[in-house]
Amino acid sequence: MSLRALPILFLFAAALTLTPISGLAAGLAVGIAPPATVVETPPPPPPPPANVWAPGYWAWDGTKYVWVPGSYVVAPFPGAVWVAGHWIRGGHGWGWHDGHWR
Helix, strand or coil: CCHHHHHHHHHHHHHHHEECCCCCCCCCEECCCCCCCCCCCCCCCCCCCCEEEECCEEEECCCCEEEECCEEEECCCCCCCEECCEEEEECCEEEEECCEEC
16 A cells, blocks of 8 residues: 555545534544543642532544543632533444533
8 A cells, every 4th residue: 555545544434433413512423432431539639619620531532532631620600510521322423522511
């Protein structure tokens, strides 16, 4: 196989793996299930009161899942609760739904 054929092969493989899905924040579906969630313990010391722990998640980089570690984030208003993003299985694969504040 020539090096000139590699970009075409990559695009073909990506088309088989990623399919648009309406209603998903990222607008795509991944044909491979995400790995099990990594259990993280928020690191000490405790953050200032306005900070909330946002757990880590598996992100799709176009070819594989990569773990994005959790971190403390500043809440946008007092009493805000972070609802973590998550992967949901759909008809065309796994779709990402972004996290949000509640």
